[in-house]
Amino acid sequence: MSSSSEECERKYKGVRRRKWGKWVSEIRVPGTQERLWLGSYATAEAAAVAHDVAFYCLRGNSSPQNLNFQALQLPPGVYMGLSPRSVQRAASDAGLATDAHFVLHRPTS
Template sequence: MSRAEARGGEEEERCRYKGVRRRRWGKWVSEIRVPGTRERLWLGSYATPEAAAVAHDTAVYFLRGGFLGDGGASALNFPERAAAAYGAGSVAPLSPRSVQSVASDAGMAADAQLVAARESQLVPGEISVDDMEILM
C-alpha cells in the first residue's frame, strides 16, 4: 500500500522543482540532506513553489562550497539564478545551521516578491480563467 492510499487516496501534488513538496493545506516546503550525513535540513515553508526552490538552490550552493561543476548545476532548479546571485567562484562551505539561515532568508525574499507580483496582477473583475492558470 502506498502512502497516498494509506491517507485515504489523497495524493500529494507533484512538484517540478527539486527538494520541494506541497503540504495538504497548500503550503510549499523545502528541505535538503546535509552531504555525508543522514541529517535533514529544514529550509522553510512558502506560499509559492518557486520560493521553496530558491531556498533549496541556495542551500545546495552553500553546502557544496559554491562548486557547481561536473554536473553540480544539475542539482539546482535555477542554475542561471545561482550563478548570477552568488557568482561562479568557490566559497568556503557554510555550517548546516548557517546554510539553513541563508537559504530561508533567500526563500522568504523570493516568496515576498512573487506574492506581491501575483497580487498586483489580480485586479478584481479583470481576470479570466486563463489568467488564473498562468498565475498558478
C-alpha cells in the same frame, strides 16, 4: 490526487506541498543521513530557490544540473563552508525574498 497536481508537486527538486497548500523545502547534508529543514513558503518557486541556495552552499557549483534554476547567480565562494545553521539562514532569506517578490508582483483581479 490528480496527475496534474502530482506533476506540479514534482516540478522542483527538494520541494513538496503540504496538504494545506504551503510549499516546503529540505535537503540532505552531504556525507550524512541528516536532512536540513529550509522552511515553509507560499510559492513553489520560493521553496525551490531556498533549495538551490542550500545546494550551492553545501556542494558548490560543481553540479549545476542539480539546481532548480540553473541560471541562479551567486557570488563564487561566498557561501562555501558555512555551518548548517548558516546554510539554513541563507536559504530561508533567499526563499522569503522570492515569496515577497511574487506577492508584490502578483496580478490583481
